[in-house]
Amino acid sequence: MTAPLFDTDVVIIGAGPVGLFAVFELGLLDLKCHLVDILDRPGGQCAELYPEKPIYDIPGWPEISAQGLVDQLMQQIKPFEPEFHFGEMVTELERTAEGGFRVRTDAGTTIKAKVVVIAAGGGSFQPKRPPIPGIEAYEGTSVFYSVRRMEDFRDHDLLIVGGGDSALDWTLNLQPIAKNLTLVHRRPEFRAAPDSVNKMFALQEKHELTFQQGQVTGLKGEGGQLEAATVKTPDGEVEVACTRMLPFFGLTMKLGPVADWGLNLHENLIPVDTEKFQTSEAGIFAIGDINTYPGKLKLILSGFHEGALMAQAAKRHISPDQRIVFQYTTSSSSLQKKLGVI
Amino acid sequence: MPKITFIAQDGSRHEVEAENGSTVMEAALKEGLSGVEAECGGACACATCHVYVDEAWFERTGSPEPMEEDMLDFAYDVRPTSRLSCQIRVRDELDGLVITIPERQA
Numbered sequence: 001m002t003a004p005l006f007d008t009d010v011v012i013i014g015a016g017p018v019g020l021f022a023v024f025e026l027g028l029l030d031l032k033c034h035l036v037d038i039l040d041r042p043g044g045q046c047a048e049l050y051p052e053k054p055i056y057d058i059p060g061w062p063e064i065s066a067q068g069l070v071d072q073l074m075q076q077i078k079p080f081e082p083e084f085h086f087g088e089m090v091t092e093l094e095r096t097a098e099g100g101f102r103v104r105t106d107a108g109t110t111i112k113a114k115v116v117v118i119a120a121g122g123g124s125f126q127p128k129r130p131p132i133p134g135i136e137a138y139e140g141t142s143v144f145y146s147v148r149r150m151e152d153f154r155d156h157d158l159l160i161v162g163g164g165d166s167a168l169d170w171t172l173n174l175q176p177i178a179k180n181l182t183l184v185h186r187r188p189e190f191r192a193a194p195d196s197v198n199k200m201f202a203l204q205e206k207h208e209l210t211f212q213q214g215q216v217t218g219l220k221g222e223g224g225q226l227e228a229a230t231v232k233t234p235d236g237e238v239e240v241a242c243t244r245m246l247p248f249f250g251l252t253m254k255l256g257p258v259a260d261w262g263l264n265l266h267e268n269l270i271p272v273d274t275e276k277f278q279t280s281e282a283g284i285f286a287i288g289d290i291n292t293y294p295g296k297l298k299l300i301l302s303g304f305h306e307g308a309l310m311a312q313a314a315k316r317h318i319s320p321d322q323r324i325v326f327q328y329t330t331s332s333s334s335l336q337k338k339l340g341v342i
Numbered sequence: 343m344p345k346i347t348f349i350a351q352d353g354s355r356h357e358v359e360a361e362n363g364s365t366v367m368e369a370a371l372k373e374g375l376s377g378v379e380a381e382c383g384g385a386c387a388c389a390t391c392h393v394y395v396d397e398a399w400f401e402r403t404g405s406p407e408p409m410e411e412d413m414l415d416f417a418y419d420v421r422p423t424s425r426l427s428c429q430i431r432v433r434d435e436l437d438g439l440v441i442t443i444p445e446r447q448a
Contacts, residue, residue: 049387131418131448163415186420191412215420232419249416249448252381252388 003108006083008034010314011103011113013090013258016044018288018303019119020073025311026117027080028327028335031318034111035082036103038089038124043070045121048251059301069300079340085109089124093261093284101283115314118270118279118286119303122253130161130249132216142226143219143245147174155179157241159229161216162248168192170246171209172199181209182240184216184231212240216247258290266292276313277306283317285310344437351377351443360432366441367391367427377443384428386410389417390447391427396440403430403439416448 010026012019015037023033039048046066054063061069088105093116096102100114127145129135135143147153147170158178160171163185169192175181183200190197203209214233221227228239255268263270264280269292272279279286287310288303296302315324329335336342343359346369350356360369370378370391379390386409395403400423406414410429414420427441 049382050385053385128416128448130416131446186415187411189411191415217419 003110006034006109006111008032008083008111008113009318010034010115010117011036011090011101011111012117012119013103014044014119014121014288014290015039015042015084015086016119016121016288017046017069017073017300018121018307019044019117020070020077021304022117022119022287022307022311023077023080023082024073025308026314027077027082028329028338029311029315029324030338031115031311031315033080033082034085034113036085036088036090036105036109036111038087038126040087042074042084042086043067045253046070048125055300057299057301079338085111089256091257099283114283114318116284117310117314118258118284118290119288119307120256120258121289123255123258123268123290124253125251126254126256128249128252130216130247132219132247134219135247138219138221138224138226138245141224142221142243143247145247147246150174150177153178153244153246156244158182159184159216159240159242159245160248161185161245163187163190163192164248164250165192165196167246167248168196168200170248172196172203174246175203175209178244180241182212182242183209184212184214184229184240186213186215188213212238214238219245275309277310278313285314344432344434344439346432346436346439346441348373348375349440349442350375351445362433364432365428366393366430366432366439369432370427370441370443375443377447378427379447380428386413386426386429388448389413389415389426392417392420392444392447393425393427394421394442394444395423395425395430396442397423399436399439402435417444418446418448419444 009031010033012035015035051067053066088107090103091106092104094102101116103111153174154177157180159182161184171183204211214231216229217232218230228241231238270279270286272286272291274293277285277287287306289298327335346360348356358369358373367380381390382388410426
């Protein structure tokens with residue numbers, strides 16, 4: 001099997017609102033974009049953290065929901081046919097001999113591009129480590145935050161913690177192959193789909209799994225091998241024997257691999273200039289919440305402005321000898337052709 | 343302005359004034375109290391502004407809405423009077439409110 005290989009003008013890391021609008025500004029300058037995002041859909045924090053929340057400071061929109069803004073941006077950039085790589089995280093970024101860049105994702109996708117735009121916001125969404133003291137010692141040996149191979153859980157005393165869809169889905173999927181399965185959740189109500197919850201309770205009726213209401217407060221084991229978890233229940237503490245644990249505590253943002261790409265960083269942000277929004281490496285730009293400069297405001301509208309200026313600089317970086325004629329979408333027939341409106 | 347007393351992680355008490363309509367989370371941040379992180383900025387989208395409401399005050403602050411309950415699933419050591427402080431709006435009848443900051447945030 002050969003890993004997918006793509007060749008494009010610009011690769012944008014992060015498909016949040018700022019990354020999406022960059023497609024528009026770059027598209028007006030005839031630059032094609034590929035976007036990579038660890039989430040399974042566009043929108044970044046707007047889609048993941050607060051899709052229903054209203055935003056009041058998008059120019060021209062007295063009020064718009066976060067998801068509504070993402071939908072509008074997707075509509076706006078459609079003419080430029082961006083290509084999306086969802087559910088993937090860029091792990092490597094290197095220069096090519098031809099002066100461009102090669103990025104690789106954790107899914108094995110390789111994209112060659114002339115310019116890289118980092119629009120990664122607060123970083124990549126990664127599973128949250130639950131606040132259980134000492135859990136680090138078991139990570140990767142007994143405690144896992146995702147299921148890569150179901151077989152790794154066969155014949156184990158499995159403890160799943162959480163009340164959302166991930167917790168319930170894996171409870172139902174792994175129950176048939178685990179030796180014993182205990183699901184721990186803080187309260188009898190679940191965030192997960194009611195159908196999965198009903199199935200779980202049905203299995204409990206048949207004594208094929210145990211649902212324990214409570215919170216995991218401690219772990220026991222040696223050398224990374226988990227033996228038991230202490231669970232604080234409404235009726236006091238109990239100990240649950242377990243050799244594998246899957247905690248599902250939602251997602252958090254981490255800077256992630258961006259830190260390994262040799263860019264200057266300042267307090268986990270990428271310093272840029274305010275003319276080009278370029279990083280310490282020529283040809284690598286950073287826009288939106290992930291960058292910093294004097295007077296920086298972490299606003300979506302600031303990210304849009306940064307995208308517009310970055311696009312001009314990216315065009316000059318790619319085609320230094322080409323004269324860029326500044327045009328308005330209102331009056332330029334050539335821009336309107338690109339937008340498909342005439 | 344209503345006054346709120348925060349009991350910090352080290353046991354120290356901090357009395358702060360809070361404007362009506364603002365949130366208890368904002369009052370804690372303004373005072374620079376450690377232990378209230380409010381990573382999401384008050385969108386009820388994380389659980390890092392988790393606090394314990396003094397039992398005597400819990401009836402007046404009220405119980406969490408379903409969305410807040412969902413987020414509390416991610417907090418550490420959730421107790422019967424746990425709330426996310428970004429979801430408690432300051433008003434006159436909360437003058438004197440006592441809030442304990444938990445040992446750690448999620």
